[in-house]
Amino acid sequence: MGAWPLPRAESPTDTPASDQWTKFHQHLDKALIEAQATSLRPGHACVLNASGHEDLDKLSLEQTRALMEESGDMRFYNHHFPLIFDDGVKWIVRCRRLRRDRPSYGVMRYVLDSEIITMEELRNAGVCVPRAYRALGQDEDTAQGPNKRRFDLYFFVEYVDAMEFPLAFLGPQKNILNQMLNSGRLTCLIIRTFVSSYAEQMIKLSRIHFDAIGSLHHCPNRGTIVGPMIDKMVGSHSKPYFHGPFRTAYERWTNTIDYQLDLVLHHEGYDGDPITCYLSLLDLRDLVEGWQELKNPEEEFYIRHCDSKADQCFTDPAGNIIAWIDWEWAAVTTKAEAFASPLAFRGEGISDKMTEWETLLAEAYVALGRKDLAECVRNARRYHWLEKLADPASGQICPPQDFHAFRMY
Structure with missing residues (x-):
């Protein structure tokens, strides 16, 4: 239900x-x-x-x-x-x-x-x-x-005595980045400083890892553990409230899709024709079934800010991040997903090409000696599509062209 x-x-x-x-x-x-x-x-x-x-x-x-x-x-x-x-x-x-x-x-x-x-x-x-x-x-x-x-x-x-970095209002979908980069050396330096500072924070985040996919909780006898995964897409009003923890990304995502399928069977979660919704979700599950990378066993999992609009980043006047707030919907997930480019750098749409923000982020990782995290940014699109297609927040199933775009990866 x-x-x-x-x-x-x-x-x-x-x-x-x-x-x-x-x-x-x-x-x-x-x-x-x-x-x-x-x-x-x-x-x-x-x-x-x-x-x-x-x-x-x-x-x-x-x-x-x-x-x-x-x-x-x-x-x-x-x-x-x-x-x-x-x-x-x-x-x-x-x-x-x-x-x-x-x-x-x-x-x-x-x-x-x-x-x-x-x-x-x-x-x-x-x-x-x-x-x-x-x-x-x-x-x-x-x-x-x-x-x-x-x-x-x-x-x-x-x-926090700082100012919110206005990235939420400067998304690449509005093509403002190029204007800012070309408007003068100072603006350009502030942007590059911010992206480099963001990369530095993510590298620090990469130094702590956990043993499962889920969310962090406190256990009296064990300290911090990974428990059920806090997820806007999956949950109930009774304990343990959420599902998990999971051992693989495949287990996590098939659980999410199966939950959405159950919602459709009970005429909940989505508007529109339930048969179309159900068949679309079955198609998505088949695509996940064929994604071998999701099934690979992993030993280390990382914290991800699941609402990464970047307006949670507060900076000094030069663009250096001095505070990162609002971890309400944080989760622990695979390295590929945790270090995929954040929503703010990707923009509202999902383009086949990397945005200028993403390019700057990948370059910053390389300059800081973390080519592995740069690869996570370059390979992020498939995860962006998966998250969008599995999310019932809008109440509408995604159009066929979105499923087609995901199938191309």
């Missing part, structure tokens, strides 16, 4: 964006959050959402209006609130946004805990990830009722 059915109509999240924001704050325990943060920095008091003499609700509503004016709605999946200590240290409270299309509390808690653990592993490896802190006392099994626990989906993150 479908993974994420909508909550009942009386859900507190079934409201316009500004009302949703207000309800969220009415249920947040400001004193508790401040006490939790102080317990992580003993001897230092803090104030949540401090901004001059404005109180919490007023500031929150101002932030809501600013976002709505900018984008037409409350964007993204998280709220962020400043937390300021008495010695000037700043943290951010990263709270899951409440929406009618969000999965159950258990699923969201599972994803949040994995995000914290993933950030810890990356930071320990030297990746520019801000330090994350779990709020003490949060436990899915001891939460006091569904209404109360809905509002403890948050954790603390070090404040």
